[in-house]
């Protein structure tokens with residue numbers, strides 16, 4: 328498909344609609360679960376943080392589905408699934424590029 332093909336534009340429109348729907352679904356999920364996303368930079372990050380917590384909002388350690396953790400002091404990290412609790416601390420959001428240490432410093 329070429330970029331100026333009407334079919335291509337239709338395809339792009341559909342992707343955008345899907346993104347909007349996806350974002351809406353995420354917001355609904357956070358709202359229903361009373362999950363506070365105020366301090367989180369973007370929806371993708373919020374979704375991953377949400378998935379990293381158990382029902383009591385505690386960090387799930389050793390869960391291979393968890394790709395990112397956020398601690399109450401504002402530290403973000405990628406868990407290393409080596410059976411322990413090692414992490415690689417990250418300073419920027421992998422999805423939106425936000426500097427995550429800004430918020431940490433302001434606490």
Ligand SMILES: [Zn+2]
Pocket residue numbers: 368369370372420421422423424425
């Ligand atoms: Zn982000």
